[in-house]
Amino acid sequence: MKQRHARTCRPKRPGRPPTVRSIRALILRLVRENPGWGYRRVHGELATLGIKVGPSTAWEILKQEGLDPAPERASTTWADFLPSQTDALLAADFIETITLNGQRQYILAVIEHTTRRVQVLGTTAHPSADWVTQAIRNLVMDLNDAGCRARHLIRDRDGKFPALMDEILAEAGIKTVLTGIRMPRMNSIMERWVQSCRHELLDRCLVWNERHLRHALREYEHFYNQHRAHQALNQAAPLRTVLDPITNPKRITDLNIHRRDRLSGVLHEYSYAA
Structure with a gap:
């Protein structure tokens, strides 16, 4: 008789009851509107609203939706x-x-x-x-x-x-x-x-x-x-591209380089003589 009574009193679905759909939607909304929030920050915001949900519940909901529960999930660093x-x-x-x-x-x-x-x-x-x-x-x-x-x-x-x-x-x-x-x-x-x-x-x-x-x-x-x-x-200038490497040996052995002075020689520019 005791075993039969125990079977009738056992819940049909073992484990904790599912989270209310509205709370689940609210958790996902908070994460969507605040990409830098993690599950603990979400849990704290729910507590301020008087919604009693464990932090592990928020963690599980985010994981089920394929979201990283860590607060660094979507943060953008300066680098x-x-x-x-x-x-x-x-x-x-x-x-x-x-x-x-x-x-x-x-x-x-x-x-x-x-x-x-x-x-x-x-x-x-x-x-x-x-x-x-x-x-x-x-x-x-x-x-x-x-x-x-x-x-x-x-x-x-x-x-x-x-x-x-x-x-x-x-x-x-x-x-x-x-x-x-x-x-x-x-x-x-x-x-x-x-x-x-x-x-x-x-x-x-x-x-x-x-x-x-x-x-x-x-x-x-x-x-x-x-x-x-x-x-x-790669050695170019903002408004100048790099010249193709010289492959002709004669040009390398006879380099005719011209220097142009700017500001009376403070700056030097080198180029091939015309």
Whole structure:
């Protein structure tokens, strides 16, 4: 009699009862709307809503749907962001220098990640909000004329960048991405150009005044984009391809190389003599 009674009292489906369909749908909705959430974060959000569900239940539901319950499931790291968006990335920064007349000058430059082409937007002793926004407007027009499909611009948190600058870029479909505080490596390509500009130009050239600085920067911009070899581009330049290797032995034994000096010999360009 006891065994018969035990069989009649045994539930037809052993184990825990299935999760209510609405709760299951809510868990999947939370994960869909918050890709960075893991099962424990979802469990915490359910608790704030007064829904009593164990964290293991949330874990099982995500696994059944083929979703990784870990919170890093869909997070995007900075190392992943840069390669995935290279074709649509710009970077901007200010450079400071002092001319021989004792005036501090600020240089605003932008570089394209994919081509490494740099553009000096201007120099000024007083980088006001109006000056910066006008420089950015000119940049947006140049990008439109060139058909550039930039979608992000990386910059630091320098106070010389006004809020209106981000609004102008947003209207052009370019989202501003801020680097971390005191983390120049997050804008490494721009910082590398700044280092090259200082080492190859500013540290080797006596700049008299703002007019002279603008001339020197125009020359260096042309040199950097048209001639200077870049390791990241397999020794090509942003606007110059690499020549095919010389296979004719006679040409190798009789190399007629011409040197062109820029800025009175500060920069040297080498090419075959005509």
